[in-house]
Amino acid sequence: MTDFLAMGGYATYVWGSFGVTALLVLVEILLLRRRRRTLLRRAGRTKRNVSMGVET
Amino acid sequence: MRGPGLAGIVGGVIVRDLTLAGRRPVDVMTAVIFFVIVVSLFPLAVGPESRTLATIAPGVVWVAALLASMLSLGRLFNADYADGTLEQMLLAPQPLSLIVLGKVAAHWLVAGAPLVLISPLLGLQFGLPAEGLAMLALALLLGTPALSLVGALGAALTIGVRGGGALVSLLVLPLCVPVLIFGAGAVEAAVSGMDAGAHLSLLGAFLVMALCFGPWVTAAALRIALD
Amino acid sequence: MAVNWFKYSSPASFYPLAGRVIPWFAAAAAVFTVIGLWIGFFVAPTDYQQGEAYRIIYIHVPAAWMSMFVYLVMAAYAALGIVFNTRLSGYMARALAPTGAMFTFVALWTGALWGRPMWGAWWVWDARLTSELILLFLYLGFIALHSAIDDPRRAARASGLLAIVGAVNVPIIYFSVQWWNTLHQGASISLTQAPSMAKTMLAGMLVMAVAAWCYTVAVALARVRCEILERERHADWIGDALARESRS
Numbered sequence: 269m270t271d272f273l274a275m276g277g278y279a280t281y282v283w284g285s286f287g288v289t290a291l292l293v294l295v296e297i298l299l300l301r302r303r304r305r306t307l308l309r310r311a312g313r314t315k316r317n318v319s320m321g322v323e324t
Numbered sequence: 325m326r327g328p329g330l331a332g333i334v335g336g337v338i339v340r341d342l343t344l345a346g347r348r349p350v351d352v353m354t355a356v357i358f359f360v361i362v363v364s365l366f367p368l369a370v371g372p373e374s375r376t377l378a379t380i381a382p383g384v385v386w387v388a389a390l391l392a393s394m395l396s397l398g399r400l401f402n403a404d405y406a407d408g409t410l411e412q413m414l415l416a417p418q419p420l421s422l423i424v425l426g427k428v429a430a431h432w433l434v435a436g437a438p439l440v441l442i443s444p445l446l447g448l449q450f451g452l453p454a455e456g457l458a459m460l461a462l463a464l465l466l467g468t469p470a471l472s473l474v475g476a477l478g479a480a481l482t483i484g485v486r487g488g489g490a491l492v493s494l495l496v497l498p499l500c501v502p503v504l505i506f507g508a509g510a511v512e513a514a515v516s517g518m519d520a521g522a523h524l525s526l527l528g529a530f531l532v533m534a535l536c537f538g539p540w541v542t543a544a545a546l547r548i549a550l551d
Numbered sequence: 552m553a554v555n556w557f558k559y560s561s562p563a564s565f566y567p568l569a570g571r572v573i574p575w576f577a578a579a580a581a582v583f584t585v586i587g588l589w590i591g592f593f594v595a596p597t598d599y600q601q602g603e604a605y606r607i608i609y610i611h612v613p614a615a616w617m618s619m620f621v622y623l624v625m626a627a628y629a630a631l632g633i634v635f636n637t638r639l640s641g642y643m644a645r646a647l648a649p650t651g652a653m654f655t656f657v658a659l660w661t662g663a664l665w666g667r668p669m670w671g672a673w674w675v676w677d678a679r680l681t682s683e684l685i686l687l688f689l690y691l692g693f694i695a696l697h698s699a700i701d702d703p704r705r706a707a708r709a710s711g712l713l714a715i716v717g718a719v720n721v722p723i724i725y726f727s728v729q730w731w732n733t734l735h736q737g738a739s740i741s742l743t744q745a746p747s748m749a750k751t752m753l754a755g756m757l758v759m760a761v762a763a764w765c766y767t768v769a770v771a772l773a774r775v776r777c778e779i780l781e782r783e784r785h786a787d788w789i790g791d792a793l794a795r796e797s798r799s
Contacts, residue, residue: 272592278604281668285607285661289614292653293766300773307780311793477716481709485699494695495713498688499720502727509731526730530723541716548708 333418337426338433344403345434351399356438359392363446374451381450382460382511386504389439389464393471394493396435400427400479401546402488410483414550420543428469428476428539436468452515459514463527467507470531473538474499480545502530562639562779563788569772570796576769583762590755604668608752611661613760614654615679618686619721621651621767625693626718629711639775641707642782644714645697646774650767652690658683678732682725689717703782 273279345352366384367377404410413423443464444457452460478496482488510523591609625647632640662680663673674680693710700706783789 278602278668281604281664282606285610285664288660289610289657292657296650296653296770300770300777303777304773304780307777307784308793311780311784311789477713481696481713482699485696487699491695491699494688495692498685498692498724499716501685501724502720505727505731526727537719541712545709545712548705548712551705551708 330422333422334426334429337423338430341427341430342433345430352434352438355392355396355435356442358395359388359439360442360446362388362391364449367449377450378452378456378515381447381452382456382508382515384450385443385446385460385464386467386508386511389443389468390471390497390500390504391493392439393435393468393475394496396431397475397479397492397496398489400431400476401483402479405483405550410546411550414547420546421539424476424480424542424546425539428472428542431476432469432472436472439468440464452511455517456511456515459520460511463507463510463520463524466524466527466531467503470503470527470534471500473531473534473542474503476542477538477545480542480549483546483549503527506530562642562783563786563792565639566776566779566789566792567796569776573769573772573776576765576772580762580765580769583758583765587755587759587762590751590758595751595755596749601669604665605752607661607665609755609759611658611665612756613763614661615658615683616760617763617767618651618655618658618683620764621647621654622686622689622714622721623718625651626714629714633708633711633715638704638707638782641704641711642775642778643771644711645707646771646778647767648690648694648697649774650770652687652694654763654767655683655687655690659687676732678725678729681728681732682721685724685728686721689721693717 273283363384366380370376370380401410404413414420416423440461443460447457447460475492475496477499478492481495482491485491506523506527510520510527513520513523587609591606595606597603597605625644628640628644628647631637632644659680662683666675666677666680667673693714696713697706697710700709780789
């Protein structure tokens with residue numbers, strides 16, 4: 269296990285590559301999820317307002 | 325009734341834009357002075373060692389020319405856009421791409437040609453040998469029109485957009501990389517006594533391509549912007 | 552019976568369709584990533600020249616492929632949008648851009664981390680790395696132009712035109728950078744041309760590329776749904792579609 273993590277002395281480079289990539293993918297997904305939630309909340313509000321006759 | 329011929333349209337636009345530019349000579353000078361100042365800053369930053377300066381001269385002059393031609397792009401369409409002339413140009417029966425070609429030609433005469441003329445002087449400051457000086461002017465003569473053509477597209481895309489100036493550079497500079505590479509490469513080749521023909525041919529090919537497609541794409545961008 | 556593809560070019564029918572396929576692509580991306588990493592780390596042998604550091608290619612090469620491929624797809628959607636004047640193509644182009652830029656950055660980042668032990672420098676002005684850097688600038692220009700224009704229709708069309716011009720220019724840029732690089736006698740080892748690539752190495756790379764592709768599709772579709780929600784929130788069908796999705 270330790271051998272595997274050490275990557276033959278190249279641990280910084282290998283795990284630096286894979287780690288940053290994983291981080292970026294994660295951030296992209298989280299940002300997208302947050303954007304979607306905000307938009308859905310706003311859409312719900314718009315719909316309610318329209319049915320109540322409020323101009324948005 | 326027949327309208328003016330193709331050359332007539334282009335010529336008419338050139339004359340008009342040159343007249344307008346002639347009324348504001350300081351605007352014209354700004355880009356040239358910027359070019360000279362940027363180039364002159366390099367020896368101050370790098371040090372006066374003449375061999376280093378001669379090595380970096382082609383790159384420095386080319387990058388400065390690139391930046392200087394970005395600087396003047398804002399004037400290309402924005403004034404016409406502000407006073408409504410651009411809208412009239414879009415409605416005119418003459419092909420818009422020809423009008424664009426005329427405007428770009430005028431822009432190059434005002435902003436690009438002075439750089440070509442003054443570049444040998446700057447090359448002298450950097451200790452370039454004679455063949456390098458001639459090649460510098462020749463490469464700029466082929467390259468700066470291409471910069472104006474590509475830049476016109478950026479200017480057309482960003483008409484009336486906030487943060488226009490910096491945005492134009494962001495859009496246009498990456499597209500100008502080939503011009504920079506071939507242009508500076510030609511001078512380097514000439515200085516080191518090699519044949520610069522290949523560089524110049526590629527630079528010329530890029531210019532021809534920009535001439536064929538540039539005005540047309542820019543016209544499309546103008547239609548999008550004023551739609 | 553012929554399928555009417557144009558039906559799906561309307562946001563109203565595309566929105567629910569995209570919602571249905573996203574989970575599949577996301578799941579496929581996860582599965583292929585696990586398989587690819589397993590092959591890359593446990594099945595593929597250690598490279599006899601580069602040691603374990605070569606394993607960076609399992610990210611680097613797929614990311615570099617995707618960065619170029621996504622740009623082309625983005626330009627193709629932009630062209631569709633301009634020619635047929637469909638709103639959805641513009642949304643699609645916009646939705647692909649951030650993911651493409653992300654992959655371009657990953658390709659640069661991993662290239663630097665691979666270069667440090669191999670070339671002894673974090674950054675080498677190698678033809679591929681340089682072209683990739685310029686590609687990143689092209690992506691950033693597209694995103695900047697799109698977000699600088701307030702009118703959504705003009706934003707989509709203007710940035711679409713930029714993407715098309717960029718796509719035409721990419722081969723020219725690549726060629727010129729290659730030319731410049733050979734003149735200046737740059738680095739001689741290339742990131743992708745390992746002298747003898749074992750079959751398992753290639754397999755791992757391909758599986759990771761498929762994973763990256765599935766991921767891109769899933770994320771882009773999710774982002775298109777957001778674009779649609781944002782731009783067309785006043786359309787009548789949005790309420791129905793949302794109600795139907797929250798019920799199921």
